[in-house]
Amino acid sequence: MQNGSIVVALAGNPNSGKTTIFNDLTGMRQHVGNYPGVTVEKRSGVVNHNGHRIEIIDLPGIYSLTAFSEEEIVARNFILQEKPDVIIDVIDSSSLERNLYLAVQFLEIGIPIVLDFNMADVARGKGMRVDIGLLSELLGMPIIETVGSKGKGIEGLLDAVIEVTGKKNRKRIEIPYVEEIENAVEKIIPLLEVENDGMLMKRWFAVKLLEQDEDVANRLREKNGRGFEKLQEVVSNSINHIKDVMGVSPDVLIADSRYGFIKGALHEAHQEADSGNIDITEKLDSILTNRLLGIPIFAFIMWLMFQFVFTLGQYPMGWIETGFEKLSTLLNGIISNGIMRSLIVDGIIGGVGGVLVFTPNIALLFFAIALLEDSGYMARAAFVMDRVMHRIGLHGKSFIPLIIGFGCTVPAYMSSRILENKKDRLVTMHINTFCSCSARLPVYILLAGTFFPAIAGNVIFSIYLIGIFFAVIMAKVLRATRFRGELEPFVMELPHYRIPTFKGALIHTWDRIWMYIKKAGTVILLISIAMWGLFTFPMIGEDDYSGDYISQKKEIEESYQAGDISAESYSEQISEIEGKMNAEKLEFSAAGRIGKFIEPVFRPLGFDWKMVVASISGIAAKEVVVSSFSTLFSIGGVDETSESLRDRIKNSYHPLVGYNFMLFTLLYFPCMASMAVFRREAGTKEMLFQIFYTLGLAWVVCMIVYQIGKFFI
């Protein structure tokens, strides 16, 4: 108990509702989803209850105290090293026997436990009956029933926490093991040099050694020092002896005893459901995970998702666009100072507005992903894709981070923690960038809408498909070169389907949208202003133009006054000259010079310096590609003409180049923020590899596309 507050860990099997309970307890809004492995990091929050300050820590789900994947290590280390005062073990009541397996292990390490029988509604719906009082007595732990998704039973949970912390001599139940195990445990205990502080008991260490838990062995190697060799010898002798006598290894016997203890308790206090009722999950699964239909259905769902995002998003997008255009026109009239006007209209409204326009699409995308996550389909997608993923040297579980990557690559990198094997994890992270994130969507919508207005939805979908294609290819390449190795076999629990709560999906969507808007108002605002500065300064002087445009303009003026040319031809000629002047003005600016300098590298791709500058600025965040484009074409536009941004872009490039630019945006690494996370998760070397190989790939692919495409245009 640090400075008077009680530290409570929320632990339990994956997908049992820990984060839901955490949100109920603390009023926070951490991400909840219906598949195992949503939470991959610990999160803490505080609640005050009856004068006690309680610090709650939400942990990733675990099946046992032997950790396999990165996120399980987070949970296990918190429990074993930071030793919370109380563990609330969140249990899926509809699957008690398996969930209690972990509870029994908590019992053995001696930290006070409160059992939270969550999903009580589901259990009841299945017709299960539990005698809570009796079971609590048999297991020696208080039990509270809750329905996390409806916020029921939360108070009781807090009362129970305070009660167990106050209790001194708690009754401690020991799991009885078979005789051979008990004998071995007795032999091992005297050799252990760990302090028996009543928490991590020697008995638990001994049992773990017999289970051949590598992590516990390593821990003891440190603590026991020289005595460790003796200990190791005794342990391995015991294991061999048990194998000889019993014919199975100790871990099987230990697991059997634990399940035996649980079954014994449940036998008395629990009534199973009368089976035979139709299982909706199984019915749905027989279609959705069908051998033949599974993949086509998955592809259709993805297609539907992008159509939904693009088609439905178009209307509100149009309204916001019109709004910003009106605002620009209005401000153009009000602000008289040329530079100020350009900063506000071209730089800020062009840049930030250019990004905000896509808010509805981003909202729809995150809403769609939230539905996928909440319904339980996510885990099925992993299953369905297992066969495909196998061909490229990954397994189905890798698909979960990949799908999350369609929203944002940062949580996707985090989510790859659920992969148990380090190489699987690195390959998955390295290919995640090809699952095009939502920040790139604005680039596609802008360019596809500009160059291919009639079939924009399908063009965008094609970009996504190409992304998946490269994910597959690169996975295969990486697997064959840098990350060779055995494929880890996988087993995953499939959650029951659940009708997604509209409210939950909306809340999640709103959180993401708010992040997007905040980002537009901060990072993107700053970068837009900086980019505007780079596009504007140094300003071109009259002498710096390549031709004497001023006198040319004067001549035209004069001949018009004299009646030599018609009004039509007059304005045509004038705007032609102004167009030239604007182009030179931009090229004279800092950004123009940098772009011009690098342009030769990108010329084989068909890009001009503006595209180069937009791509470079996109390293900060992919949305900035759009904002830079908007600012560029806004500054470059001739004031009098009412050409829209789209028309200006359309008149500047061939559609092939437009498409190629989308490809380039798709293929190079996502953004600075994501690279920081990449570094934290995988190290500097891997991050640098990611940056350079994606840039190289993007360049090569786009070069080939342009060089071949050139012949057809």
Place this chain on the structure above:
Amino acid sequence: MFGRSKRIRRTTGRYGSMTLAYAVPGKKYRIIGIAGGCRLSGRLYAMGVMPNEIFTVYTYSRGGPMCITLKGTKYAIGRGMTERIFIEEA
């Protein structure tokens, strides 16, 4: 001929029985053992996939991943894993 003998070796592993990869929907099976070392089997036990448990298969593709129901819980078992779980008809 060689293909056949290879297949026999694969179906009958060290437990002298067939693997999950050859299970079909509509029948009940019992798990009798898991190959692949303590780490892997420990993992499966903790998830509730234990020797002596009875299960059914409900999505199946030869050589591919499978879905099974065991005590009301559904599991996706990846390809590769299906060859390490030894079973018999129950």
